[in-house]
Amino acid sequence: MAQQIAVSAGAGLAILPKFLADDKPELEEVLEQQVRFTHTFWMLTxxxxxxxxxxxxxxDYLRKQADKYQHLLVD
Structure with a gap:
């Protein structure tokens, strides 16, 4: 969230998950076709x-939720 707050205040560019940026009209998506990321999440016990x-x-629950809400994390 710190990055989202900083770029919302005009500090420059940031790579943000969609759920942090979609409802922020002051943010504009750039380089949509040029930049792609693969996110890896790890669980530890x-x-x-x-x-x-x-x-x-x-x-199992966390995996199901990650699959269900994947569209909020990546596009």
Missing amino acids: FVDLQHEPRIKLVW
Whole structure:
């Protein structure tokens, strides 16, 4: 959010997720066709907990939510 606040105040360019920029009329999308990014998200847990059912439940939920709302993160 710090980058969004800075560019909204006129500080220059920033690479922002769509959900931070779409509702900000003061921001203008530039280089849409020239710049593409691949985002990787990592989940981490302690080794001794990685096979716990409750951990798997949370991981599965987070994966489903990331898939469901992917359009908000990338275009």
